[in-house]
Amino acid sequence: MQKKNKSIQVITLGCSKNTVDTEHLLYQVKDEYDIVPEGEDRYVDCLLVNTCGFIGDAKEQSIETVLEAVQRKKAGKAGKVLVFGCLSQRYMSEMPGLIPEVDGWYGARDLDPVVRALGCEPMTDKYHKRVLTDGHHPYAYLKISEGCDRRCSYCAIPFIRGAHRSVPIEVLVREAEDLAAQGVRELVIIAQDTTYYGLDIYKKRALAELLRELSKVEGIEWMRIHYSYPADFPEDVLEEMAHNPKVCRYMDIPLQHISDKVLDNMHRHVDGAWTRALIRKMREKVPGVVLRTTMIVGHPGEGEKEFAELEDFIREAKFERMGAFTYSEEEGTYGADHFEDDVPEDVKKSRLDALMAIQQEISLSFNKSRIGTEVKVLIDDFVDGVFVCRSEFESPDVDGEILVKYDSAALSGVEPYSMVGEFVDVRITAADEYDLIGELV
Numbered sequence: 001m002q003k004k005n006k007s008i009q010v011i012t013l014g015c016s017k018n019t020v021d022t023e024h025l026l027y028q029v030k031d032e033y034d035i036v037p038e039g040e041d042r043y044v045d046c047l048l049v050n051t052c053g054f055i056g057d058a059k060e061q062s063i064e065t066v067l068e069a070v071q072r073k074k075a076g077k078a079g080k081v082l083v084f085g086c087l088s089q090r091y092m093s094e095m096p097g098l099i100p101e102v103d104g105w106y107g108a109r110d111l112d113p114v115v116r117a118l119g120c121e122p123m124t125d126k127y128h129k130r131v132l133t134d135g136h137h138p139y140a141y142l143k144i145s146e147g148c149d150r151r152c153s154y155c156a157i158p159f160i161r162g163a164h165r166s167v168p169i170e171v172l173v174r175e176a177e178d179l180a181a182q183g184v185r186e187l188v189i190i191a192q193d194t195t196y197y198g199l200d201i202y203k204k205r206a207l208a209e210l211l212r213e214l215s216k217v218e219g220i221e222w223m224r225i226h227y228s229y230p231a232d233f234p235e236d237v238l239e240e241m242a243h244n245p246k247v248c249r250y251m252d253i254p255l256q257h258i259s260d261k262v263l264d265n266m267h268r269h270v271d272g273a274w275t276r277a278l279i280r281k282m283r284e285k286v287p288g289v290v291l292r293t294t295m296i297v298g299h300p301g302e303g304e305k306e307f308a309e310l311e312d313f314i315r316e317a318k319f320e321r322m323g324a325f326t327y328s329e330e331e332g333t334y335g336a337d338h339f340e341d342d343v344p345e346d347v348k349k350s351r352l353d354a355l356m357a358i359q360q361e362i363s364l365s366f367n368k369s370r371i372g373t374e375v376k377v378l379i380d381d382f383v384d385g386v387f388v389c390r391s392e393f394e395s396p397d398v399d400g401e402i403l404v405k406y407d408s409a410a411l412s413g414v415e416p417y418s419m420v421g422e423f424v425d426v427r428i429t430a431a432d433e434y435d436l437i438g439e440l441v
Helices: 016-029 056-074 086-090 112-115 158-162 169-181 207-213 237-241 260-268 272-285 304-317 334-338 345-369
Strands: 006-012 031-035 044-051 078-085 140-141 186-190 222-225 246-254 289-295 321-326 373-383 386-389 401-406 421-429 438-439
Touching: 006 016, 016 044, 016 140, 016 186, 016 345, 031 260, 044 056, 044 086, 056 078, 056 086, 078 086, 086 158, 140 169, 169 321, 186 207, 186 321, 237 272, 246 260, 246 401, 260 272, 260 304, 272 289, 272 304, 289 304, 289 345, 304 345, 304 421, 321 345, 373 401, 401 421
Parallel strands: 006 031, 006 044, 044 078, 140 186, 186 222, 222 246, 246 289, 289 321, 401 438
Antiparallel strands: 373 386, 373 421, 386 401, 421 438
16 A cells, blocks of 8 residues: 555544544545554654543543643654544633644534544545444444433533434445445444434434344344433334344443432433333343443432432342443533532442442352353454453443453364454353353354
């Protein structure tokens, strides 16, 4: 490939949705720039930082990364520094004055201005194309919509990312086809709220229809759904999960709490009874489904009684996967404007530790129950003589892995790296709270 006259590097912070934005951006400029992988320490003509502005820790990390990028520029390791994404979208009026050494600040809602700032003209007929930034893994995230129409009291996403906008099915199918041609075998379906998909352009919830169309893409064998909202959950998605072999029996559905009082304060539009009924329905309609959720502790209104109810719910629901974080008051949100952040930080931390201790026992019990079973896994990587794999019940980046030692006798003559991206059958032989050990069948 002919070397370009200019080079570019993007540092991507935050969630997988930002990763997708970076990959779309890089495709738009790849004909003009050599792409320097993130983490490679050498001179680049353009250094971009794709920021996160969701909660306090993420904002601090973004600012630190921008300052480090400026230092690289001052040290002669970067020609210019551009910043885009959620942090700059949220603080567009303040950031240029705070860090004037940055050559340009751009928002998160439209990448075209960044493309033009790089001296390129947006290729509107190729918005579905991407340069995979972690191309040796056989999975990719597929962002099906942008923005959010929900107004959860703690969340800044709606005024950072704007109103909900679905990507048309035909565009997503083309994107999936392009990803499959690059060796992707699994799509992780993401959005601020995947269950809202289609309401704006089709006037109905169309996630199930999208799954059916994506299932037709040759080379894509697995699809899993992340970031589903519990209110008005579309039950046809459960039918698709139960009967479509390409849809993993795995659902990421952030519930955030179970107390009616706290859910009401959060503006979640569900109560505890609805939440419990939805979990029962999911397990009934999709036998063997693995549920992942997220909880917030220390939200205004969460007293000892409400937290105890949450602990009891976690023991009752037995989520196979769960994450949790402490409430962070974010300026501009309904919660910051109307509630006092009345739970002390040390209490938040102790509640978080207590909740995760309960979850560790549940996760360990679930993983141990799988010992002796045989599962189909996708090989993600080969590291230090070990295949790093996942079944349909483990999502990349957030869940544990299934580790399988390379058996040269069983795989005589097979180059282990050539097996990355292949599906194989594995017998589970050991387990801890997060990872499992297996052997090739």
